[in-house]
Amino acid sequence: MNEQVKIKRARKxxxxxxxxxxxxxxxxxxxxxxxxxxLGLNDADLGVVLLALGAGAIFTMPVSGFLINKYGSRVIALISAFVIAALLPLLLLTTSSYQLAAALFVFGAGVGSIDVAMNAQAVLVQDRFGSHIMSSFHGLFSVGGLLGSIGLGFLIKAGLSPNIAAMTISAMLVLITVTQIKHLLPHSEEAKMDSTNFVLPKGPVLVLGIMCFIIFLAEGSMLDWSAVFLQFSRDFDPSLSGMGYAAFSVAMAVMRLAGDGIIHRLGPAKVVLYGTLLAGTGFLIAVLAPWAATTLFGFVLVGLGAANVVPVFFTAAGRIPGIPPSIALSAVTILGYSGQLAGPALIGIIAEITSLSAALGLVGILLFIVAFGYKHRD
Known part of the structure; x- marks a missing residue:
């Protein structure tokens, strides 16, 4: 097999x-x-339980980096995909909040591990490919966000029980993984990475990390609370409650697939400014307008606006003067993903004290703060 064919297969x-x-x-x-x-959970209890998913991901990310150095990203991606597929149906079989939290922790660990592994492969393939293709990878993640959120609801609407629908999704994940894993680049072609260095962030790294925290908080809010909001605040049928995250994912996928060109034309600072303003407006429209259609429209705006902000932040972190890119990126990444760890609990607690609408509206306000707080020059 020649090198060009090998890289094309690896990219796929x-x-x-x-x-x-x-x-x-x-x-x-x-x-x-x-x-x-x-499980009879109120919003605050659900928020605390949802912490487990982010905790599993955050806990596993540094460990995954070490394991990738030792065994390769291909092996870690395979194991992680199996963990996700195995745990997905179990999330609907738990009989207590403690069991659900435990299952979510392991599920989150699988998600965190495959996130590190697939991005390590993406960087390697991009280097071999010879041009910037990172946005296309993240675009496929967003396409998956659409297929997962709307696909499970479709299977339930077609007559399958939620448990069987989840098992069907899991079987598909395993099938895709086992047919593609052999085409990932082997460990022998991966450079050793210093994945264990982590220092407490400060200065520009801390500021950038806090902004990443808010963006990931916004994305995590869509994942964990959009279906709850649509079902309990907008009277959506349970089988259709995933439409909010689906609408968000479609918008994000489209913008990420076009992201390289958009950043090139507008520059990173304007992408952050316009993107966070648009996403913040989307949250406010979703919670203030009482109609189902406007709520979904608001979620679309969130996806359009937030799509390319994190790539800009990660690029900026790698260019902070006087700080090695590996150190800055490690700190900013963990701070960012902490938004998905703390986000569900924060939203749930605020929702219990006020309302879910108020909690999601606060996320929109935080995005406005990011819009005018980013000072990176093009």
Whole structure:
């Protein structure tokens, strides 16, 4: 096999692994209302339980970097995909909040591990490919977000029980993984990465990390709370409650697939300014307008606006003067993903004190703060 064919196959395989991650993670979104009702949880209790998913991901990310150095990203991607597929149906079989939290922790660990592994492969393939193709990988993750969130609801609407629908999704994830994993680039071609260095962020790294925290908080709010909001605040049928995350994912996928050109034309500072203003406006429209159509429109705006902000932040982190890119990126990444760890609990607690509308509206206000707080020059 010549090098060009090998890299093309590797690119396709990485794209499909991003798809697996997107489908697996987003399939949880329409399950949240089922879990809430079955276990009799209020918004605050649900928020605390949802902490476990982010905790599993955050806990596993540094460990995954070490394991990738030792065994390779291909092996870690395979194991992680199997963990996600195995845990997905179990999320609907738990009988207590403690069991659900434990299952979500392991599920989150699988998501965190495959996230590190697939991005390591993406960087390697991009280097070999010879041009910027990173946005296409993240675009396939968002496509997976659409397929998972709306696909599970479609299977339920077609007559399958939620448990069987989840098992069907899991079987598909396994099938995609086992057919593509062999095409990922082997460990022998991966450079050793210093994945264990982490220092407490400060100065520009801390500021950038806090902004990443808010963006990931916004994305996590869509994953964990959009279906709950549509079902309990907009009277959506449970089988259709995943439409909010689906609409968000479609918009994000479209913008990420076009992201390289958009950033090139507008520059990173304007992408952050316009993107966060648009996403913040989307949250406010979704919670203030009482109609189902305007709520979904608001979620679309969130996806359009937030899509390319994180890539800009990660690029900026790698260019902070006087700080090695590996150190800055490690700190900013972990701070960012912490938004998905703390986000569900914060939203749930605020929702219990006020309302879910107020909690999601606050996320919109935080995005406005990011819009005018980013000072990077093009």
């Amino acid at each position: 395989a990485v794209l499909l692994i991003f798809l697996v991650c997107g489908i697996g993670l987003s399939s949880w979104a329409p399950m949240v209302p089922f879990a809430k009702i079955r």
